[in-house]
Amino acid sequence: MSDAVVREFKKLDDELAKKVNDAMKTEDKRGGKVGKGGKGDRGGK
Template sequence: MRYFHTYVLMGPQAAQIPRGIEDMAKPDLALPLSELEDYGTRLRDIKQRMNHTKKLFESYRDDIGDGGVYDKLEEFESNWEDGREDINQQLDALASMSDAVVREFKKLDDDLAKKARDSVKTKEKGGGGKGGGDK
């Protein structure tokens, strides 16, 4: 499971971080990216299933028998349609936000990994820290 931590990178970049740094502090934020990666897709699936109820009811029309039952299902579908557009918009917005959160945290994770690698390289060359690098 990939987690984003504000102090340690937990993706593929974690292997490039010097040993021991992950034990230096507790995270301010831990975000399970692997769970969030699928969240937008799951919300879109819910929307699709929600919008499929009319076709589902129609597919059982002949199996139901009593026309009154189908009429009630049709009435439910008609009433359900009133609030469905608002729910659709909210599901779309949540899915987009979820995708954006994952994308931005991955970008931040990559940026932090690059900075950590660059910092280690600089210190190894004697260019970082106190009194070094100005030769």
């Protein structure tokens, strides 16, 4: 049963990460503050 819980958690985590990435792209298109002050997606993963 714990394997099923881990799989469900991973699925939810992936969905949340996708939503966050989509939201960040939307904010960039609107000319948000991302990247203007050296903060945001310039971190370089």
